[in-house]
Amino acid sequence: MRTLNDAPVRDGAEYVLYWAQMNRRVDSNHALAWAIQRADELRLPVLYYEGLTCTYKEANDRLHTFILEGAPETERRLARLGIGYCFYLRRRRDDPNDVFYRLAERAACVVTDDYPTFIAAVHNESVPGKIRVSFQAVDSSCVVPMNALEKREYAAYTIRPKITKMLPDCLEPCVVRKPARAWGGTTPEWHLSVGAGDIPALVASCQIDHSVPPSISYTGGRLAAEKLLKHFLEKNLRRYARERNEPTAHATSDMSPYLHFGQISSLEIALAASAYAKEHDLIASEFLEELIVRRELAFNYARHVEHPDSLCNLPDWAKATLRKHAADARSPCYTTRQFEHAETHDALWNACQTEMLLRGKIHGYYRMYWGKKIIEWSRTCQDALETMIFIHDRYALDGRDPNTYTNILWCFGLHDRPWQERPIFGMIRYMNLAGMKRKTGVDAYLREIAHLQQTGEDPFRVH
Structure with a gap:
């Protein structure tokens, strides 16, 4: 966890605000778990905010659709936990662009995702100084938190022993429990309750590039991620090491879209692969090498350089x-x-x-x-x-x-x-x-x- 400003916790606030920028999920989310812990300490409910704007670079039907496909299940799971939800779809450039700030004005503090690239990296630099409450960022994208490695590593062979040493302490489930105080507030006026059947029309209503159609292979959302993980474990894990470099074998996990949008965590995948391999007398080491060591080498790189794309x-x-x-x-x-x-x-x-x-x-x-x-x-x-x-x-x-x-x-x-x-x-x-x-x-x-x-x-x- 990093505290990104020196503002205090607001007295007399209505909730603790969790801003889901990159980890758009309820389960196995360390940032959401931290927001719940803070809320319990302050005897407040939690409000989960998720936004989708029309102005990000190359905004198009494919990316919008994949994100929107995750919203219905997020809303269902939050409701079961007693957590408030605000999903704001900014459809046009002249629509309000300050919904997060309006929500932050009524929050005791803000918790968000620590992420080293894309919009989250920009927001985590620019936003903390603009709000008047404590702003904290939590890494729930890696198994071993990227901030645990204090310098840039230059190859897998240098980062591997460091990750291996810390892995036993980190390879533990992250359970997101119900807050002590359930959400009882009014649903924010900007909230859009997304139904699966509404998504094509919602996408069409947005001021984005409509020339890039949705993927023919991947549906977004938590349920799709869980189904794909189950398929990988049951059909592909046993042949992963042997056939992963043969594209037509389809022996890889294909989880990268879901990891990128945070609809599932690498921790969950690692725990599931380890447990399945143990139960079925398989070896998962090559898959875990790619999922943890190689992937987290990339996060280490992005965290410790100013321009990762240079x-x-x-x-x-x-x-x-x-x-x-x-x-x-x-x-x-x-x-x-x-x-x-x-x-x-x-x-x-x-x-x-x-x-x-x-x-x-x-x-x-x-x-x-x-x-x-x-x-x-x-x-x-x-x-x-x-x-x-x-x-x-x-x-x-x-x-x-x-x-x-x-x-x-x-x-x-x-x-x-x-x-x-x-x-x-x-x-x-x-x-x-x-x-x-x-x-x-x-x-x-x-x-x-x-x-x-x-x-x-x-x-x-x-x-």
């Missing part, structure tokens, strides 16, 4: 080798628009981008190839970086995340080592189509993506 954060050897090869000839060379619309000469790359356009994410192994080729086919490394970020901002359900920036910059050498020198890449790791054909079922993947294009339906969607 090439200036690359290791010195990577910056030096890219500068050395900056003038190397690039042929072909594509524009951002050509990349966006999957208009390259490479059928595998086009299929990867098409997967992003339709599903809202690319399989992790092919996303590495996708990124490496953008570097190879862009005028400059900065152009390549901006293309990758733009596509993720616009289409990815797991974009604008610490893992997004870390995975993109990995393509340029972050958290990697020098390799054999070659044109354009210098000593940055290189990936090519021959390697993909040798290691994965490229033809099967091309057929799968063609089916998605032709039918608009995903046969691997978990219902």
Whole structure:
């Protein structure tokens, strides 16, 4: 927990306000649990505030739909706990933009999510000084809190022993209990009670980009996250280590959209995977390595650098080798628009981008190839970086995340080592189509993506 201003707790307040910026869930939410603890100490109820505005960068139907799909179950679970709820949908730019501040004026204190990127990082810098009550941020995105690591780690091998040492104390369930005082106040006037059947019309009413449709593969919300986790444990965990890098095997968890929007926690997933593996005599270590060590390396990076999306954060050897090869000839060379619309000469790359356009994410192994080729086919490394970020901002359900920036910059050498020198890449790791054909079922993947294009339906969607 970090206290981000020196304002006091307000006397005579009506509630403790929890602002769900990134962890849009009730269960296993350390920030909400902390808000409840504070409320009990002050003998007050809790009000849970969640907003969705039309003005965030690349706001579109896909992202709006995924967030709205989570609201009905959030409201149901909060009601069972006796916690008040205010979901504010700011549909148009001339709608009020100060609802949070109005709610904070009646709060004893504010608790929110500690998060190192996207809107939450900006808000947690700018908002605390503007309100007159205590403002605290709690990390409920990591298993080992990112603030427990006091400096930037430069690779998995340096962060792994530190996380491993702290893990036994952190790998404990977070139970969100009922507050001692149930919510009995009037529902805030800005609250929108979202019904599942209302979502298409609500999205259509918003002043956002309507050219990016919802994902054909992922439905947002807590119930969908729980169902997908159950599917992974029962169908995929036993084969994860063996088949995770084969995209057409569908052996990964696909939890990244739900983790990004906080509809499920990495702690819950880790506990569930560990328990299931123990019960069924399986080994979950490789999955937990990705979920905890690799993911939290990304959060550590984002917490300890000023601009997580900048090439200036690359290791010195990577910056030096890219500068050395900056003038190397690039042929072909594509524009951002050509990349966006999957208009390259490479059928595998086009299929990867098409997967992003339709599903809202690319399989992790092919996303590495996708990124490496953008570097190879862009005028400059900065152009390549901006293309990758733009596509993720616009289409990815797991974009604008610490893992997004870390995975993109990995393509340029972050958290990697020098390799054999070659044109354009210098000593940055290189990936090519021959390697993909040798290691994965490229033809099967091309057929799968063609089916998605032709039918608009995903046969691997978990219902």
